[in-house]
Amino acid sequence: MKKMSPLLSVQRLKVYFPIRGGFWHRAIDHTRATDDVSFEIMEGETYGLVGESGCGKTTTGRAIIGLHKATSGKILFDGIDLAKLRGKERRRRTKDIQMVFQDPYASLNGRKKVLDIVAEPLRNFERMSPQEEKRAVQTLLERVGLDADAAYRYPHQFSGGQRQRIGIARALTLNPKLIIADEPVSALDVSVQAQVLNFMQDIQKEFNLAYLFISHDLGVVQHICDRIGIMYRGRLVEEGLAEEVYSNPQHLYTKRLISAIPEMEPAQRLAKRRVRQSVQEQYEGAYDQFFDKDGKLFDLKKISKTHSVAVP
Amino acid sequence: MLTFIMRRMAIMIPQLLLLSLIIFVLAKAMPGDAVSGAIQGNPDVSAEQLEEIRGKMGLNDPWYTQYSRWLGDFVQGDMGMSYVHQQPVTTLLAGRLGNTFLLSLATLIVSYLIAIPLGIIAGRWHQSWADKLIVGYNYFSIATPLFVFALLVLFVFGFYFNWFPLGGSVDIQAEGGSWEYVVSKAHHLVLPTLSGALLATAGTIQYLRNDIIETKLKDFVKTARAKGIPERRVYTDHILRNSLLPIAAFLGYEITLLISGSIFIESIYSYPGLGQLFVQSISTRDFTVVSALVMISGAAVIVGTMLSDIILSIVDPRIRIE
Amino acid sequence: MGKALLEIENLQTSFRIKGTDYAAVDDVSLCIHEDEVLAIVGESGCGKSALALSIIGLHEPRVTDLRGAIRFEGENLLELSRKKLNEIRGKEIGMVFQDPMTALNPLLTIGSQIEEPMKYHMDLSRIARKERALDLLRRVGIRDEALVHARYPHELSGGMRQRVVIAIALACNPRLLIADEPTTALDVTIQAQIMELLKTLQSEMQSGILLITHDLGVVAETADRVAVMYAGQIVELAEVDDIFARPLHPYTRSLFQSNPAKMPRKGRLHVIQGRVPNLENLKREGCRFADRVPWVPKTEHARSPVLQEVKRGHFVRCTCYKNFHFNTGRSGEKDVATS
Numbered sequence: 018m019k020k021m022s023p024l025l026s027v028q029r030l031k032v033y034f035p036i037r038g039g040f041w042h043r044a045i046d047h048t049r050a051t052d053d054v055s056f057e058i059m060e061g062e063t064y065g066l067v068g069e070s071g072c073g074k075t076t077t078g079r080a081i082i083g084l085h086k087a088t089s090g091k092i093l094f095d096g097i098d099l100a101k102l103r104g105k106e107r108r109r110r111t112k113d114i115q116m117v118f119q120d121p122y123a124s125l126n127g128r129k130k131v132l133d134i135v136a137e138p139l140r141n142f143e144r145m146s147p148q149e150e151k152r153a154v155q156t157l158l159e160r161v162g163l164d165a166d167a168a169y170r171y172p173h174q175f176s177g178g179q180r181q182r183i184g185i186a187r188a189l190t191l192n193p194k195l196i197i198a199d200e201p202v203s204a205l206d207v208s209v210q211a212q213v214l215n216f217m218q219d220i221q222k223e224f225n226l227a228y229l230f231i232s233h234d235l236g237v238v239q240h241i242c243d244r245i246g247i248m249y250r251g252r253l254v255e256e257g258l259a260e261e262v263y264s265n266p267q268h269l270y271t272k273r274l275i276s277a278i279p280e281m282e283p284a285q286r287l288a289k290r291r292v293r294q295s296v297q298e299q300y301e302g303a304y305d306q307f308f309d310k311d312g313k314l315f316d317l318k319k320i321s322k323t324h325s326v327a328v329p
Numbered sequence: 330m331l332t333f334i335m336r337r338m339a340i341m342i343p344q345l346l347l348l349s350l351i352i353f354v355l356a357k358a359m360p361g362d363a364v365s366g367a368i369q370g371n372p373d374v375s376a377e378q379l380e381e382i383r384g385k386m387g388l389n390d391p392w393y394t395q396y397s398r399w400l401g402d403f404v405q406g407d408m409g410m411s412y413v414h415q416q417p418v419t420t421l422l423a424g425r426l427g428n429t430f431l432l433s434l435a436t437l438i439v440s441y442l443i444a445i446p447l448g449i450i451a452g453r454w455h456q457s458w459a460d461k462l463i464v465g466y467n468y469f470s471i472a473t474p475l476f477v478f479a480l481l482v483l484f485v486f487g488f489y490f491n492w493f494p495l496g497g498s499v500d501i502q503a504e505g506g507s508w509e510y511v512v513s514k515a516h517h518l519v520l521p522t523l524s525g526a527l528l529a530t531a532g533t534i535q536y537l538r539n540d541i542i543e544t545k546l547k548d549f550v551k552t553a554r555a556k557g558i559p560e561r562r563v564y565t566d567h568i569l570r571n572s573l574l575p576i577a578a579f580l581g582y583e584i585t586l587l588i589s590g591s592i593f594i595e596s597i598y599s600y601p602g603l604g605q606l607f608v609q610s611i612s613t614r615d616f617t618v619v620s621a622l623v624m625i626s627g628a629a630v631i632v633g634t635m636l637s638d639i640i641l642s643i644v645d646p647r648i649r650i651e
Numbered sequence: 652m653g654k655a656l657l658e659i660e661n662l663q664t665s666f667r668i669k670g671t672d673y674a675a676v677d678d679v680s681l682c683i684h685e686d687e688v689l690a691i692v693g694e695s696g697c698g699k700s701a702l703a704l705s706i707i708g709l710h711e712p713r714v715t716d717l718r719g720a721i722r723f724e725g726e727n728l729l730e731l732s733r734k735k736l737n738e739i740r741g742k743e744i745g746m747v748f749q750d751p752m753t754a755l756n757p758l759l760t761i762g763s764q765i766e767e768p769m770k771y772h773m774d775l776s777r778i779a780r781k782e783r784a785l786d787l788l789r790r791v792g793i794r795d796e797a798l799v800h801a802r803y804p805h806e807l808s809g810g811m812r813q814r815v816v817i818a819i820a821l822a823c824n825p826r827l828l829i830a831d832e833p834t835t836a837l838d839v840t841i842q843a844q845i846m847e848l849l850k851t852l853q854s855e856m857q858s859g860i861l862l863i864t865h866d867l868g869v870v871a872e873t874a875d876r877v878a879v880m881y882a883g884q885i886v887e888l889a890e891v892d893d894i895f896a897r898p899l900h901p902y903t904r905s906l907f908q909s910n911p912a913k914m915p916r917k918g919r920l921h922v923i924q925g926r927v928p929n930l931e932n933l934k935r936e937g938c939r940f941a942d943r944v945p946w947v948p949k950t951e952h953a954r955s956p957v958l959q960e961v962k963r964g965h966f967v968r969c970t971c972y973k974n975f976h977f978n979t980g981r982s983g984e985k986d987v988a989t990s
Binding site for chain 3: 069070176178206207208209210211212214215218233234235236237239240241259260273274276277278279280281282283284286289290293
């Protein structure tokens with residue numbers, strides 16, 4: 018990939034949520050859901066944000082699209098800082114960023130027809146006659162591999178994989194440059210998951226899309242992502258090309274995460290178990306060394322051109 | 330826990346203040362005041378004298394002075410004079426408050442005694458004939474207007490069979506404190522309580538039934554069954570424990586509902602309680618009494634909701650707050 | 652392999668939907684031995700959970716019809732009275748559910764939920780029960796057991812709750828543990844720990860485990876034998892090494908091909924044409940997978956396929972596996988909305 022200016026550049030992003038307590042129900046402390054996170058996504062690239070539940074990956078994605086307010090930091094998209102924009106102006110700017118959610122059963126309004134679901138973003142941003150709108154929606158549905166007359170059905174008439182395609186069609190209506198996909202295949206069966214993953218790769222090429230792929234499933238992330246960032250307790254602890262991070266993890270937390278991936282060779286299970294045990298021991302032994310004297314995880318430091326890790 | 334209860338009580342204070350302010354403003358907006366009601370129309374009193382009396386009574390003071398005086402008196406138990414009865418409102422309320430409270434409590438107990446077993450039966454054997462019968466009863470009691478039902482009961486058991494008295498809260502001849510007095514009180518309570526309770530059960534039955542049907546399908550009930558414990562214990566220890574929780578929590582709220590809902594029942598059975606007084610006072614435009622009653626029932630709702638919150642926080646560990 | 656613990660013979664579990672019976676589990680026969688982990692793999696709707704719930708009688712009896720036999724140490728569970736069945740479940744058979752967030756009663760302390768089955772199945776004093784509960788908590792890897800014993804479910808993390816659910820299942824030293832997707836709701840690192848725990852406990856207790864899962868990785872790491880279910884039937888049953896090295900049935904092979912963990916980066920994953928049939932329009936005759944491999948000629952499928960032993964310990968349903976090859980054309984990728 019040739020060096021160009023990034024499509025999205027998240028700089029020192031912090032998203033804090035207040036913890037309320039005491040008699041007056043005042044904010045007594047903060048949860049640092051996203052705590053000083055920086056990364057970049059290039060045009061057409063797939064960036065995986067990986068971590069376990071509660072690590073802040075979803076909060077980060079939601080802050081980029083504006084579902085959470087950034088406490089501080091910059092979110093530069095096409096050179097404009099989204100974190101500073103509010104209301105209408107922000108919505109106008111973020112129409113190039115769309116989101117796909119985890120649960121294809123819950124994220125589509127069951128009482129609306131597919132036509133209305135997919136056309137909703139169009140209605141918010143563009144003036145179209147009903148015919149034009151219908152044509153646009155049907156073209157999109159065909160793009161995502163559904164029949165044109167699927168527009169007149171309701172979400173419950175589709176399978177999980179098809180529903181996820183509807184969600185993606187909806188995200189595609191405004192020709193976005195970046196799609197934030199929050200666990201898009203986690204609720205799907207393996208064979209359906211395969212359909213959606215293949216399809217996401219197809220439309221990526223076709224529309225030159227960039228993905229922020231948020232997931233806890235390392236198998237899927239390894240398959241689809243160019244670069245990945247490992248999140249732990251609101252911070253990035255390691256970042257690099259997918260193959261680098263998988264084959265040569267540097268941070269102990271990354272090592273632990275990767276050693277937890279189930280081994281697909283039954284014959285290797287004992288060996289895997291031993292690896293896992295030794296990583297766990299190292300992890301427990303070196304746990305305190307993850308943090309600086311203030312109890313904060315270290316900043317990322319470059320160890321090669323593409324690979325960085327949070328070490329002192 | 331203590332902090333939670335204290336905070337919950339602290340929230341109550343502004344609620345009550347706001348309520349009193351609204352009532353005060355409404356009362357002021359009504360035509361006439363204490364002076365006009367009591368004295369005006371008396372040809373012996375001139376307009377100047379009226380003004381003088383008004384000035385002495387503080388009726389020409391700015392509203393906030395009047396309000397704080399009214400509120401201060403109210404808190405000390407002086408709710409003003411009823412100009413229809415020519416009695417302090419406090420005296421007027423004293424006996425009736427007790428009567429209404431007694432009626433509400435009796436109605437609540439009887440309605441739970443009916444509703445909880447029926448709700449449990451309908452929920453546990455959902456779609457059985459018993460369930461269908463109970464649901465039918467429910468629809469009937471929801472659809473029947475309260476006054477029709479109460480009148481019917483009064484006619485049949487009071488007038489036709491003459492089993493129960495037609496009105497009042499106690500036999501006039503019964504001596505206070507005697508055994509006859511207690512029996513007479515109870516005897517007078519039967520009809521209003523029953524007709525109030527029979528209709529109040531519908532909501533509880535419906536709620537309990539639906540909650541049990543829903544809880545039956547919960548995962549933790551599967552866990553309980555997989556433990557191999559008797560079906561009876563699956564119900565008592567797991568399903569009912571969870572389904573009765575909202576009912577228990579609703580208790581505080583329910584009782585205030587009954588107090589404010591006593592208007593019809595008390596009017597029909599000429600039962601001397603707050604509801605009956607309320608209806609009378611409105612028709613005679615006795616606004617001091619009306620505003621005192623509104624204030625009391627409003628306060629009862631606020632206290633009742635607080636009670637519900639506190640009960641819930643005690644019985645539900647998820648809400649328990651350190 | 653130890654002696655047979657649970658033998659299922661021609662089990663058929665049907666649910667009544669709008670007056671008609673539909674078989675969610677159809678003609679399933681299998682056997683679990685003591686000291687063995689038998690995994691049942693399949694996608695949602697294949698009947699694997701319905702099978703598990705049939706074993707311990709957790710289906711709503713009014714809408715469920717169970718046929719065949721489920722013999723536990725020789726006794727047919729389907730013929731037992733409710734009371735007799737209760738003497739087996741919780742005591743001889745423990746169950747671990749998928750979602751630890753909902754599997755525990757929110758109003759009872761952890762301690763009382765673990766001690767509950769002991770009250771009915773073991774002759775222990777109150778103090779002895781508490782001792783045992785604390786010991787179980789320690790064994791499932793909870794360090795501050797006294798503290799957790801007095802806690803309520805909502806005060807614990809998902810991983811901790813799943814450990815508690817396991818402790819409940821093990822409370823009375825069951826001979827058989829049924830684990831229905833025990834790690835699906837958990838994070839990867841927790842998942843690894845929980846599977847490790849199940850394996851360790853099993854070897855301590857010499858009991859059998861029936862592991863229901865959709866995750867081939869979990870199967871590869873824990874199972875001794877594997878049964879693959881599709882549309883209510885077992886389509887392949889074999890030793891774990893055997894099935895991972897040489898899967899035979901087209902469905903098993905397709906499942907492996909669509910798993911991203913087994914495929915090279917950025918490569919295309921295999922997609923199975925069509926979709927899993929739902930209960931109401933499941934076809935009853937012939938090879939149930941035939942519609943999804945339309946390029947395999949009809950003559951390759953058996954007319955009434957049965958599970959056949961093709962090699963020692965390796966069973967396959969239908970004959971179509973013999974000439975199965977993957978269709979490399981991309982035409983199969985477009986799936987059409989059906990309602």
